[in-house]
């Protein structure tokens with residue numbers, strides 16, 4: 001199996017990439033994934049239009065790219081000129097490549113023609129890709145896409161070819177249409193069709209939460225690698241497990257409860273250091289819920305996570321969890 005992937009001139013270490021996730025893949029999440037062996041990480045999506053209008057919050061989503069493995073900034077937009085202008089505006093930040101969002105299904109994004117709405121217009125998607133590639137200079141450009149808009153509009157192969165022709169260096173394909181949002185299961189055969197149609201590296205994405213599932217998706221699609229989103233939330237060790245599986249090594253076990261809680265604390269402390277406690281804790285609530293997976297009393301723990309408003313609250317919750325689960 002060829003596990004060495006390149007994004008243009010960037011050689012990636014073997015492993016799974018961390019998928020971009022709005023509200024989750026901040027610097028703390030990216031650094032954690034990188035530490036556990038993610039091959040690259042991507043920011044939360046950033047609005048090209050907001051950047052060009054001088055929005056003050058958007059640049060915060062891009063900052064702190066250090067120690068995030070090769071790190072890509074994801075832009076979304078529906079106009080080639082605006083996307084190119086945004087790409088130029090952020091050129092001074094520390095990041096390694098640009099990524100273009102052609103997969104987001106949220107109505108507020110698709111309503112403006114961006115995200116997965118581009119799956120309906122591969123020609124426009126190609127023009128956007130070409131504009132960003134030109135503006136990106138020496139930095140490579142990747143694209144994150146779905147397989148189509150709905151079952152009557154499966155455009156993945158055409159869109160992928162147009163992106164390749166425009167100079168895109170790597171594609172990550174979430175194997176669902178926009179209409180399918182996040183259910184039912186993915187369509188590996190359409191990811192495979194993209195892989196067959198282009199020469200640039202293709203990553204398969206969707207529903208991976210174990211190392212075996214990563215291997216299975218690789219063999220079902222023939223892809224060069226995998227990208228993991230939700231499966232890695234609250235479980236950063238999944239990157240080490242997938243890396244071991246790709247390298248043919250024994251898969252390391254998941255850490256015990258005490259280490260899991262210490263990872264949660266470390267991640268939230270990192271968020272607080274960067275954004276201040278007030279902003280960090282509102283985001284930390286959703287991240288913390290993922291660390292509760294598999295624990296007894298999940299509904300009560302979820303409620304407790306939703307009420308976290310300080311590091312002291314988090315410490316009290318962790319203490320309670322360790323007390324109630326002495327054998328884990």
Ligand SMILES: Cc1cc2nc3c(=O)[nH]c(=O)nc-3n(C[C@H](O)[C@H](O)[C@H](O)COP(=O)(O)O)c2cc1C
Nearest residue numbers: 019020021022044045144174206207208228229230
């Ligand atoms: C909460 C959440 C936020 C997401 N935000 C983004 C985003 O900003 N950009 C993007 O391209 N995809 C986004 N996605 C899609 C993921 O990158 C990924 O394609 C999808 O979750 C399927 O992979 P998974 O099953 O491994 O999670 C998001 C998904 C979730 C669940």
